[in-house]
Amino acid sequence: MTLAEENYLKAIYHLENQSSNEVSTNALAEEMQTKASSVTDMIKKLAEKNMVSYIPYQGVTLSKKGHAHAVKVVRKHRLWEVFLLEKLNFSWDEVHDVAEQLEHIKSEKLTDKLDEFLDFPKVDPHGDPIPDKYGNFETIDKTSLTDAQEGLVYVCVGVHDSSSDFLKYLDANHIGLGTTMKIIHKEPFDNSVKIKFDDVELVVSENVAKNLFLKTV
Amino acid sequence: MTLAEENYLKAIYHLENQSSNEVSTNALAEEMQTKASSVTDMIKKLAEKNMVSYIPYQGVTLSKKGHAHAVKVVRKHRLWEVFLLEKLNFSWDEVHDVAEQLEHIKSEKLTDKLDEFLDFPKVDPHGDPIPDKYGNFETIDKTSLTDAQEGLVYVCVGVHDSSSDFLKYLDANHIGLGTTMKIIHKEPFDNSVKIKFDDVELVVSENVAKNLFLKTV
DNA sequence: TTAAATATTTAGACAAAACTAAATAATCTT
DNA sequence: AAGATTATTTAGTTTTGTCTAAATATTTAA
Ligand SMILES: [Mn+2]
Ligand SMILES: [Mn+2]
Ligand SMILES: [Mn+2]
Ligand SMILES: [Mn+2]
Numbered sequence: 001m002t003l004a005e006e007n008y009l010k011a012i013y014h015l016e017n018q019s020s021n022e023v024s025t026n027a028l029a030e031e032m033q034t035k036a037s038s039v040t041d042m043i044k045k046l047a048e049k050n051m052v053s054y055i056p057y058q059g060v061t062l063s064k065k066g067h068a069h070a071v072k073v074v075r076k077h078r079l080w081e082v083f084l085l086e087k088l089n090f091s092w093d094e095v096h097d098v099a100e101q102l103e104h105i106k107s108e109k110l111t112d113k114l115d116e117f118l119d120f121p122k123v124d125p126h127g128d129p130i131p132d133k134y135g136n137f138e139t140i141d142k143t144s145l146t147d148a149q150e151g152l153v154y155v156c157v158g159v160h161d162s163s164s165d166f167l168k169y170l171d172a173n174h175i176g177l178g179t180t181m182k183i184i185h186k187e188p189f190d191n192s193v194k195i196k197f198d199d200v201e202l203v204v205s206e207n208v209a210k211n212l213f214l215k216t217v
Numbered sequence: 218m219t220l221a222e223e224n225y226l227k228a229i230y231h232l233e234n235q236s237s238n239e240v241s242t243n244a245l246a247e248e249m250q251t252k253a254s255s256v257t258d259m260i261k262k263l264a265e266k267n268m269v270s271y272i273p274y275q276g277v278t279l280s281k282k283g284h285a286h287a288v289k290v291v292r293k294h295r296l297w298e299v300f301l302l303e304k305l306n307f308s309w310d311e312v313h314d315v316a317e318q319l320e321h322i323k324s325e326k327l328t329d330k331l332d333e334f335l336d337f338p339k340v341d342p343h344g345d346p347i348p349d350k351y352g353n354f355e356t357i358d359k360t361s362l363t364d365a366q367e368g369l370v371y372v373c374v375g376v377h378d379s380s381s382d383f384l385k386y387l388d389a390n391h392i393g394l395g396t397t398m399k400i401i402h403k404e405p406f407d408n409s410v411k412i413k414f415d416d417v418e419l420v421v422s423e424n425v426a427k428n429l430f431l432k433t434v
Numbered sequence: 435t436t437a438a439a440t441a442t443t444t445a446g447a448c449a450a451a452a453c454t455a456a457a458t459a460a461t462c463t464t
Numbered sequence: 465a466a467g468a469t470t471a472t473t474t475a476g477t478t479t480t481g482t483c484t485a486a487a488t489a490t491t492t493a494a
Contacts, residue, residue: 004481025442038482040443045480057442057489088330098324107315113305221451242472255452257473262450274459274472 001051003104006073008032008042009051010103012062013070022059068135072111075131077103078124079114085125086118092125092176093167126167127158127177127213143216145183145193145209153182154214161211170212173202180217218268220321223290225249225259226268227320229279230287239276285352289328292348294320295341296331302342303335309342309393310384343384344375344394344430360433362400362410362426370399371431378428387429390419397434 001009011031015023025043029036047054051066062070080102084090090098112133115121121130122138129137142157156179159166170176174197181197191206204212218226228248232240242260246253264271268283279287297319301307307315329350332338338347339355346354359374373396376383387393391414398414408423421429 002480026440034481035483036442037444037484041481084327088327088334090326090330094326098322098327101322101324102319105315105318107318109307109311110301110305110315113307117305219450243470251451252453253472254454254474258451 001069004042005046005049005051006069006104008039008046009062009066009070010073010077012052012060013067013074016062022061024059028060071131071135073103075133075135076105076111078128078130079111079118079121081124081126082118082121082130083114091167091171092162093164093171095125096162096164123158125177126162127156141215142213145195145204145212145214146191146206148183148186148193148214150183150186153180153217155180155217156212157215158213159211160213166208166211169208173204174198175212181214218286221259222263222266222268223286223321225256225263226279226283226287227290227294229269229277230284230291233279239278241276245277288348288352290320292350292352293322293328295345295347296328296335296338298341298343299335299338299347300331308384308388309379310381310388312342313379313381340375342394343379344373358432359430362412362421362429362431363408363423365400365403365410365431367400367403370397370434372397372434373429374432375430376428377430383425383428386425390421391415392429398431 008028011028012023015027015031025036025039028043029039032039043052043054043060046052046066047060050063051069052060052062054060077099080099081095084095084098085092115133120132123129123140127140127142129140131137140157143154144160145154148154156175156177158177159170175181179197181195183193184196184201185194187193187203191209192203193206193209194201194203196202225245228245229240232244232248242253242256245260246256249256260269260271260277263269263277263283267280268286269277269279271277294316297316298312301312301315302309332350337349340346340357344357344359346357348354357374360371361377362371365371373392373394375394376387392398396414398412400410401413401418402411404410404420408426409420410423410426411418411420413419
């Protein structure tokens with residue numbers, strides 16, 4: 001599997017998780033920041049290698065083999081993110097880009113030793129689950145802040161968008177994994193949400209609310 | 218700089234260190250395990266980018282820029298080797314191949330944080346010096362075992378060949394960095410050398426002797 | 435249920451990095 | 465100094481992954 005192929009597998013994996021339908025050529029082009037024609041080319045190649053099943057005009061789905069490979073890449077990505085944060089003192093908004101490179105290093109021994117060195121972490125710095133060496137992981141149950149209920153108390157367990165911009169916004173507002181917050185008010189007009197934590201109130205936009213994952217406490 | 222370009226720079230760097238003349242196309246082809254014509258193509262590209270200076274039929278030399286870049290790649294390679302050995306418990310014959318991949322990860326912050334995490338090591342697992350973030354390193358003065366003098370006592374400070382086969386041979390014979398040995402006899406017939414360490418005598422071939430670096434103690 | 439809009443695929447090109455085979459330059463031999 | 469040998473470069477392909485433009489299929493809407 002080349003770097004390009006692995007990136008496609010990972011993108012298909014993420015899109016399948018988001019909607020459970022077949023992944024369309026255009027959705028994949030959008031995710032990969034490339035052109036639809038390039039996607040068609042690559043899909044054919046992946047189908048040739050039995051990593052995906054593909055019917056022209058009907059989108060693509062990962063095969064068992066492709067799924068397993070995608071999970072391995074995701075595992076590496078998230079382990080490296082933990083390494084960068086815990087061992088090298090990167091902040092959670094800096095880890096993703098470097099992990100994008102490190103996830104393609106080919107050495108099962110390296111991956112498994114790294115896992116052990118990090119004490120077999122279960123989640124990455126953004127709250128996403130880390131598959132073990134067999135590809136198994138616990139699904140973390142979480143609700144988006146947009147779906148949270150007024151008056152209840154939640155703890156932040158993850159983020160949907162792990163872009164540097166969003167994470168820096170959260171840092172600036174002192175929100176992070178583990179932050180406990182009460183839902184004060186959900187404004188129907190613009191879907192903004194007023195939350196309270198550490199004795200301060202904060203109104204966040206719908207866009208922010210959509211990207212924050214919570215768990216009832 | 219692409220991965221391929223970086224590998225060429227590194228190869229030129231190593232060859233320059235070995236002979237101080239310009240690097241010939243064939244020597245580079247041999248080092249890179251590729252064809253001379255491919256080398257010519259790449260050399261032109263590197264010259265275009267001002268990483269080397271190149272006169273057709275006269276070989277190639279690194280420019281200041283090319284040299285600096287090569288040193289950065291070497292720094293990363295050796296830091297990762299230390300990481301794999303010290304933190305992930307790889308053995309010294311396993312680190313090189315993985316470091317060949319890791320050396321191309323692009324993040325100055327990663328490199329410098331890794332350096333700090335490892336406590337600014339001065340040498341890698343094979344006794345080679347590790348450049349600091351400014352590209353400076355101490356040259357370790359060392360003699361090959363073939364040039365050692367009968368009757369004197371030396372300590373092993375490095376290996377020339379860091380192939381897995383050679384390192385495993387050394388492991389099997391309990392020779393490693395820091396091993397102190399006395400030169401018992403140099404056999405002129407086949408240039409083999411009898412050494413003594415840990416109260417045992419061992420005869421090593423010329424091929425082995427050439428690849429062991431020593432320092433007088 | 436046709437027409438328009440949208441999505442997808444095909445065709446043809448290109449850049450990177452490799453290769454083989456052929457041409458040419460440099461060096462060694464006598 | 466000419467001829468032979470060796471080293472290097474050039475020319476022409478190949479593979480991978482991308483692109484634009486054109487063709488075709490699908491979906492939406494009148
Ligand atoms: Mn990430
Ligand atoms: Mn993450
Ligand atoms: Mn090495
Ligand atoms: Mn080394």
